[in-house]
Amino acid sequence: MATIKQVAQVAGVSFTTVSHVLNNTRPVSDEARAAVLAAVEQLHYVPSALARALKCRSTGTIGLIIPNNTNPYFSEVARGIEDSCYAAGYSVILCNSDDDPVKQREYLNVLLTKRCDGLILSALADRDGELLHKMKVPAVLLDRAPCDLSLDAVAVDNRAGGLLAARHLLGLGRRRIACIAGPQEVGISNERIDGVRGALHEAGVAFDADLCRHSDFSSAGGYAAALALLGLPAELRPDALFCCNDLMAFGALRAAAELSIAVPEQLAVVGFDDIDLASFVHPPLTSVAQNTRELGHITAACLLARIADPALPRQQRSVAPVLHVRGSSGHTLTSPFTELMGMTP
Numbered sequence: 001m002a003t004i005k006q007v008a009q010v011a012g013v014s015f016t017t018v019s020h021v022l023n024n025t026r027p028v029s030d031e032a033r034a035a036v037l038a039a040v041e042q043l044h045y046v047p048s049a050l051a052r053a054l055k056c057r058s059t060g061t062i063g064l065i066i067p068n069n070t071n072p073y074f075s076e077v078a079r080g081i082e083d084s085c086y087a088a089g090y091s092v093i094l095c096n097s098d099d100d101p102v103k104q105r106e107y108l109n110v111l112l113t114k115r116c117d118g119l120i121l122s123a124l125a126d127r128d129g130e131l132l133h134k135m136k137v138p139a140v141l142l143d144r145a146p147c148d149l150s151l152d153a154v155a156v157d158n159r160a161g162g163l164l165a166a167r168h169l170l171g172l173g174r175r176r177i178a179c180i181a182g183p184q185e186v187g188i189s190n191e192r193i194d195g196v197r198g199a200l201h202e203a204g205v206a207f208d209a210d211l212c213r214h215s216d217f218s219s220a221g222g223y224a225a226a227l228a229l230l231g232l233p234a235e236l237r238p239d240a241l242f243c244c245n246d247l248m249a250f251g252a253l254r255a256a257a258e259l260s261i262a263v264p265e266q267l268a269v270v271g272f273d274d275i276d277l278a279s280f281v282h283p284p285l286t287s288v289a290q291n292t293r294e295l296g297h298i299t300a301a302c303l304l305a306r307i308a309d310p311a312l313p314r315q316q317r318s319v320a321p322v323l324h325v326r327g328s329s330g331h332t333l334t335s336p337f338t339e340l341m342g343m344t345p
Helices: 004-011 015-023 030-043 049-056 072-087 101-113 126-135 158-171 187-202 219-230 246-258 292-308 336-340
Strands: 061-066 091-096 118-121 139-142 152-156 177-181 212-214 240-243 268-273 286-289 316-319 322-324
Touching: 004 015, 004 030, 015 030, 061 072, 061 101, 072 091, 072 246, 072 292, 091 101, 101 118, 101 126, 118 292, 139 292, 152 158, 152 292, 158 177, 158 187, 158 240, 158 268, 158 286, 158 322, 177 187, 177 219, 177 246, 212 219, 219 240, 219 246, 240 246, 246 268, 292 316
Parallel strands: 061 091, 061 118, 118 139, 139 152, 152 316, 177 212, 177 240, 240 268, 268 286
Antiparallel strands: 286 322
């Protein structure tokens, strides 16, 4: 790779003249400018982004760490973030942590080394939050990240989403509502289940802990959990399933089909996230929508505001979910539960 000194040597000028031509920092004669540009083209010279960043204190990059971009939810949110950042003149560096704290920390160190202008993180340990404060890097926590680290945060109101789902199922006359949750240590999943528990309590229906299974947010995990729940004796079998993300709901639909359990006649199924695929499975999946692209736009806007003004008060944004009713649960019956919170058919 050519250096600026090699460009200067070929052009027959000083390397400071090359710098002035490339950065437009001082008037240069037309002859010298032409010689420099010809040398740049001949040597295929690419200016050092790091050197330029050290000089102007900006790299024009945003670091984004998510658990897994093969999950459509995260890929859709990431796209919203990228669109907003690109429109503002920033490039996004995407990293997948695979829910591995060690890998997460390694990627965080890499992004800090690359001097990213800001970071968006969907998971963060306390000591990593301390590192960000020490490095004074603008950062926004998204989705699964803890909200107690004095950093900007954007999240969906997960408990409200669980309430929406359970009230809809209760409005359909379902009473044995089972839940397929994410890993026990993931807070957002617990918040969604807490919403279900709250809706059942207000309806005078007992929450059956034996009908709540933890899985891993994958379709395979949802399939295995649903097989266990739907394999219970008839008198114990659920008549509704709330899954804490759409991928697990897809697995549940597969399990029901294999067991010849009709959806929604014998079993109503509701997911969470409302990813694009939710409308195209059979039957189409009823899901609690987060509006993933908009969530990405809001998160990017928070970070860009923090970069522009580091002295801003702490930002905490909570996005309200909406229930999209489709064929996996059937039509909502008239009941007090459907009047409590807005739902779109």
